[in-house]
Amino acid sequence: xxHLVEVQDLKKSFLTKGGIFGKSSDVKAVDGVDLYxxxxxxxxxxxxxxxxxxxxxxxxxxLIKPTSGKINFDEVDITNLSERKLLWLRKRTGMVFxxxxxxxxxRMNIRSTLKRPLVxxxxxxxxxxxxxxxxxxxxxxxxxxQLERFPHQISGGQQQRVAIARAIMLNPDLVVLDEPTSxxxxxxxxxxxxxxxxxxRDLNLTYLFITHDLVVERHVSDRIVVMYCGKILESADTxxxxxxxxxxxxxxxxxxxxxxxxxxKSTNRFIVGGEPPSLIHPPRGCRFHPRCPYAEGKxxxxxxxLVEAAKDHFLACHKFEExxxxxxxxxxxxxxxxxx
Amino acid sequence: MxxxxxxxxxxxxYTNRGVVKAVDGASFTxxxxxxxxxxxETGCGKSVTALSIMRLIFPPGKILSGxxxxxxxxxxxxxxxxxxxxxGREISMVFQNPMNSLxxxxxxxxxxxxxxxxxxxxxxxxxWKRTTDLIRDVKITDADTRAKCYPHVLSGGMRQRTMMAMxxxxxxxxxIADEPTTSLDVTIQAQILDLLIEIKKKRRMSVILITHxxxxxxxFGDRVAVMYCGKVVEIGDVTTIFRNPLHPYTRGLLRCLPIGYxxxxxxxxxxxxxxxxxxxxxxxxxHPRCEHSTKSCKLREPExxxxxxxxxxxxxxxxx
Ligand SMILES: Nc1ncnc2c1ncn2[C@@H]1O[C@H](COP(=O)(O)OP(=O)(O)OP(=O)(O)O)[C@@H](O)[C@H]1O
Ligand SMILES: Nc1ncnc2c1ncn2[C@@H]1O[C@H](COP(=O)(O)OP(=O)(O)OP(=O)(O)O)[C@@H](O)[C@H]1O
Ligand code: SF4
Ligand code: SF4
Ligand SMILES: [Mg+2]
Ligand SMILES: [Mg+2]
Numbered sequence: 099x100x101h102l103v104e105v106q107d108l109k110k111s112f113l114t115k116g117g118i119f120g121k122s123s124d125v126k127a128v129d130g131v132d133l134y135x136x137x138x139x140x141x142x143x144x145x146x147x148x149x150x151x152x153x154x155x156x157x158x159x160x161l162i163k164p165t166s167g168k169i170n171f172d173e174v175d176i177t178n179l180s181e182r183k184l185l186w187l188r189k190r191t192g193m194v195f196x197x198x199x200x201x202x203x204x205r206m207n208i209r210s211t212l213k214r215p216l217v218x219x220x221x222x223x224x225x226x227x228x229x230x231x232x233x234x235x236x237x238x239x240x241x242x243x244q245l246e247r248f249p250h251q252i253s254g255g256q257q258q259r260v261a262i263a264r265a266i267m268l269n270p271d272l273v274v275l276d277e278p279t280s281x282x283x284x285x286x287x288x289x290x291x292x293x294x295x296x297x298x299r300d301l302n303l304t305y306l307f308i309t310h311d312l313v314v315e316r317h318v319s320d321r322i323v324v325m326y327c328g329k330i331l332e333s334a335d336t337x338x339x340x341x342x343x344x345x346x347x348x349x350x351x352x353x354x355x356x357x358x359x360x361x362x363k364s365t366n367r368f369i370v371g372g373e374p375p376s377l378i379h380p381p382r383g384c385r386f387h388p389r390c391p392y393a394e395g396k397x398x399x400x401x402x403x404l405v406e407a408a409k410d411h412f413l414a415c416h417k418f419e420e421x422x423x424x425x426x427x428x429x430x431x432x433x434x435x436x437x438x
Numbered sequence: 439m440x441x442x443x444x445x446x447x448x449x450x451x452y453t454n455r456g457v458v459k460a461v462d463g464a465s466f467t468x469x470x471x472x473x474x475x476x477x478x479e480t481g482c483g484k485s486v487t488a489l490s491i492m493r494l495i496f497p498p499g500k501i502l503s504g505x506x507x508x509x510x511x512x513x514x515x516x517x518x519x520x521x522x523x524x525x526g527r528e529i530s531m532v533f534q535n536p537m538n539s540l541x542x543x544x545x546x547x548x549x550x551x552x553x554x555x556x557x558x559x560x561x562x563x564x565x566w567k568r569t570t571d572l573i574r575d576v577k578i579t580d581a582d583t584r585a586k587c588y589p590h591v592l593s594g595g596m597r598q599r600t601m602m603a604m605x606x607x608x609x610x611x612x613x614i615a616d617e618p619t620t621s622l623d624v625t626i627q628a629q630i631l632d633l634l635i636e637i638k639k640k641r642r643m644s645v646i647l648i649t650h651x652x653x654x655x656x657x658f659g660d661r662v663a664v665m666y667c668g669k670v671v672e673i674g675d676v677t678t679i680f681r682n683p684l685h686p687y688t689r690g691l692l693r694c695l696p697i698g699y700x701x702x703x704x705x706x707x708x709x710x711x712x713x714x715x716x717x718x719x720x721x722x723x724x725h726p727r728c729e730h731s732t733k734s735c736k737l738r739e740p741e742x743x744x745x746x747x748x749x750x751x752x753x754x755x756x757x758x
Contacts, residue, residue, distance in 0.1 A: 140702075146623040253711050254480075283479035283650060283712075288694035288705040295702055310624065313653065317696035317705075336701065354628035356653030358695050360677045363657055369628050373593055 101170075102272060102304050103135040103158055108167035110153055114378075123378045127153040129328035130167075132404065135272070140298065140305040142319030142336070144312060144351070146374055149325045151308045155274040158306060159191050160184055172271070189219055192265030196277035198257035202249040208260055209245040215267045234263040237300075238293060255286035259293065266297065274306045279314065291318060312355040316340060316430075324348045327375055327385040330404060334411035340430040345413045346370075347386045349423045352430055359432075368426040384416065392421055440467035441612060441644050442491070447504035449483075449490045452497075456716040460486040460499070462668035465742055468612065473638065473645045475655045475676070478665035479691075481715060484648045487665075488614045490514075492531055493521050508612075526553050530605035532598075534617040539601060540589040546600045547573075547585025554607045572603040577633055595626040599633070606637065613638075616648040631658055652695060656680060661748075664688050667713060667723035670742060674749040684751040686728045722754065730755055 108131045111124040127150045135141050143151050156162045158169060160176050169177050176187060195201040202211060212231045221227060235242065238259040249257055258278060265273050275294065279287040295318065297303060309315050315322055316336060323333040324345065332345040343349050346368075353367040372389040375381050384402050387393040394417070402414040415421070445465050451458040461483040468474045476484050489495055491506050491513060506513040513524065533539050541549060551569040554560060560568065566585075573581040576599040589597055598618060605613060615634070619627035635658065638645055647659060655662050659676045664685065672685040683689045693706025710727040713719055719726050725735040735754055742752040 146625060255711065284652065284691055284694045285479060285708045286711075288696070288707045291696065292704050292707060295704070312624075314696055317699060317701060350625060354624040356624075356627075356651065356657040358652035358656045358680075358692075358697055360656040360680050367628070369632060370625060371629065373595055373626060374623070 099136040099139075101134045102137045102172060103133075103306075104168075104170040105131060105133045105158065106168040107132060108154075108157060108169065109165045110150075110157055110162065111165050125377045126328050126380060127377060128157060128164075129377075129380070131325075131328075131330055133323055133330065133333070135304055135306060136320075137271070138298075138302055138304055139320040140307050140318055142315040142322040143306065143308045143325060144310060144315050144322060145325035146310060146351070148374060148377065150328045150377075151325060152276055154325070155193065155276050155306055155308055159193060159272075159274055160187060161193070185219070189268045190270050191272045191274070192268070192270045193274045194258070194261050194265050194276065194278045196280050198254060198261045198281070199249060201261055202257055204249055207246050207248050208240075208252075211260060212263055212267060215264060219268060230267070234267060237266075237297065238263045239289075253286075254282055255289060258282065258286075258290055262290075262293065262297070266301065266303070269301070270303070272304045272306070274308070276308045277310070278307075280309065280311070287314070294318070312352055313357065324351065327380050328377060329385060329414070330412075331386065331415070332411075332413040333404075334408075338408070338411050341427070342408065342411065343423065343427045343430065344407060344411070344418050344421075345415050346390050346392055346421065346423065348413075349426050350389075353426055357429065362429045362432055364426075364429050366426065368423060384414070392417055441470045441508065442468040442646075443505070443507040444487075444491065445505040445507070447487065447490055447506065448502040449486050449495055449499060450502055451499045458715045459668050459718055460715060461490060462718070463504075464665065464668065464670045466663045466670050466673055468644055468646060469661070470644055471638075471642050472660040473635075473647055473658055475659035475662040476646060476648045476665060477650065477652065477655050477662055479650060479712060481712065482665040483668040484650075484665060485616055488531060488616055488646065488648060491614070492525060492529065493518075523557075526610065527557055527608040528610055529612045529614065530608070530610040531614040531616065532601050532605050532618045534620055540597060542589055545586050545588055546592070546603075547587075549589075550585070550600065550603045550607055553604070557608050568607070569603075572607055573600075575606065575637065576600070576603045577629075578603075594622055595630065598622060598626075598630055602630070602634070602637075606641075609641065610643060612644045612646070614646045614648070617650075618647075619654075620649075620651075634658075652692070664691070667718050668715070669723065669752065670750075671724070671753070672749075672751045673742070678749055682749075684745060684749070684756060685724075685753050686730055686755075687724050690727075722752075 108128055110128040111126045113122050114125050115122045145151055157164050171187060213227055216227050240259050279290050307318055319336050321335050322339050323330050326347050332348045349368045350370040354369060370389045381388050383399045384397045387397040396416050402416045404412045404414045407413050407418055447461050447464045449461040451460055464487055478484055490501050495501055501514055547569050550572055551565040554568055555565045569585055570581040573584055578584050578599055619630050655676060662676050662679050663670045663673045666687050672688045683692055690708040696705055699705060708727055721736045721738050722740050725731040740752045740754045742750050745751050745756045
């Protein structure tokens with residue numbers, strides 16, 4: 099399969115001022131990530147707050163510059179391109195954010211919001227613009243009377259539809275979806291997920307789908323990567339990852355996720371204590387070791403590398419061959435079972 | 439006999455835009471020693487229901503009618519002085535965002551000890567002992583040092599634990615937890631809820647868990663009430679509601695969940711959008727979105743009836 103995006107040893111740190119002594123320190127938001135995206139697939143990125151998901155998404159679109167590493171988009175090295183040389187990439191990519199009310203300009207009506215990407219990319223003909231806007235509105239399930247409205251005059255679900263329309267206005271290849279349904283209610287979430295899945299099929303889009311919700315990720319993703327503290331700890335095809343979860347962190351993350359089916363209620367969950375560590379001074383060795391019940395000497399000293407533990411199933415853990423967590427994993431197998 | 443019996447609760451807000459019928463005739467009961475979930479989408483009236491039971495509704499809001507019987511006393515009728523004794527000692531509430539309820543200028547130890555010191559007339563030494571015990575109960579390590587910390591140095595999970603310690607400080611019989619973990623990560627959420635369950639068992643208290651997350655309902659709830667437009671439309675045991683939902687809205691919601699579907703297939707959905715709380719539909723408020731809607735649904739409001747044992751539903755389809 100052809101790779102649309104390839105990322106190698108990607109790092110991004112942010113310099114933050116402050117702290118007790120006013121010293122500035124490095125926040126290592128993304129700290130050595132390797133990944134690829136196949137054309138037309140959805141790659142899910144799961145992980146807890148602050149693990150670097152949004153930063154990774156913004157790096158892939160080159161909305162920010164990496165500290166080091168390499169990013170290829172359709173076989174072009176975009177790692178260090180200047181903003182002027184990135185215009186073509188802007189056209190071929192889009193992004194949708196978690197909170198639509200914050201990502202839409204409150205002073206711009208829907209028409210201007212949708213017109214803007216076209217104008218920025220030099221489309222001036224009024225008829226072309228109008229036609230394209232109407233076409234997109236239809237695609238995302240809005241109607242023409244909503245064009246003159248402002249974001250606060252439409253519901254959260256409709257705002258997210260506008261944000262999606264804006265992201266696909268220029269017919270992109272790749273869309274980064276950053277928690278696109280996290281702020282929405284279940285009934286609205288279902289409508290938006292259906293829309294995203296349909297658009298992907300119709301327009302042959304590639305998605306990087308960021309979320310902390312495993313149940314959503316299971317439904318939309320072809321492959322999943324699990325991030326922790328700026329690193330990828332495990333990645334595989336969705337069915338493999340849920341059917342044969344190996345990394346202790348992934349198992350604890352999945353075990354902690356409440357599953358909306360009382361028959362899958364489990365008293366036998368793998369819950370770890372503690373909280374995610376600081377990104378300024380991440381733990382030495384395996385970043386998960388302070389919370390991992392299996393941690394031993396080596397884990398505290400040597401950082402485990404991402405290795406292929408089964409076919410196309412990568413993980414970073416020294417002890418995966420000894421640890422057997424399958425009893426905790428079995429309930430995820432049933433995620434497909436009908437409720438009623 | 440239930441611990442709490444809410445009947446026909448109506449709480450409106452008189453705003454410039456119009457009358458917001460936040461809670462519009464909600465009824466349910468909470469039994470002793472159970473986790474009762476109140477679930478529904480944004481704006482359906484979950485928080486206002488809880489605040490009404492606590493009598494924490496202020497103008498332009500007003501509790502218009504209804505009863506909230508707690509140990510045979512109507513909380514909506516008793517004098518404010520008595521209500522103050524109920525708050526904290528009998529019924530406590532944990533809010534969604536702990537930072538808004540913790541005071542930044544006092545140590546957490548002080549804040550945890552404040553209420554019991556007043557309620558039980560404790561000496562300084564007794565209060566400190568009680569406080570550090572509580573901090574240990576909510577599994578914060580190093581209680582003596584932690585008690586001297588200010589809220590801003592704590593992580594989100596620690597703050598929510600502190601809140602729980604505060605809420606438990608007077609030994610309530612009923613804990614109302616309004617989205618207690620929404621702002622937390624799932625691994626921390628699991629820790630906090632496991633802790634809640636453990637404490638609930640140990641102290642034999644009841645919990646009203648307010649959430650929009652059906653995962654939490656399935657994982658932690660005993661019984662559940664589904665709210666729509668300020669009303670309770672269905673109540674039952676958690677397993678019954680998931681296995682055999684009756685109300686068209688409940689059925690719709692459960693079909694929206696991306697579970698039990700082939701990957702990337704189309705999910706069920708509920709047509710239309712939530713109505714404005716100022717302009718709620720006549721009759722059954724779900725009728726504009728309901729596939730079974732008939733003429734009488736538009737005219738007459740369905741009553742909450744016991745369709746089968748312990749399974750209540752408000753829908754004309756089930757009236758006999
Ligand atoms: N512009 C910035 N300046 C300084 N620090 C930043 C910046 N952007 C992100 N960070 C820090 O980098 C880390 C990773 O942030 P990021 O937003 O990528 O996490 P995330 O996984 O998307 O989290 P969430 O689930 O909360 O959205 C965090 O500690 C964050 O505070
Ligand atoms: N102080 C207030 N003034 C005016 N309207 C209010 C006030 N508090 C709540 N409301 C309205 O009452 C309705 C019910 O609100 P409530 O907060 O109970 O919803 P909820 O079910 O808790 O929603 P969420 O899931 O978003 O927390 C909403 O329409 C809300 O806008
Ligand atoms: S490397 Fe060690 S500490 Fe890290 S996850 Fe594996 S066993 Fe746990
Ligand atoms: S009362 Fe009528 S409109 Fe309301 S849920 Fe039942 S069938 Fe649907
Ligand atoms: Mg983010
Ligand atoms: Mg609320």
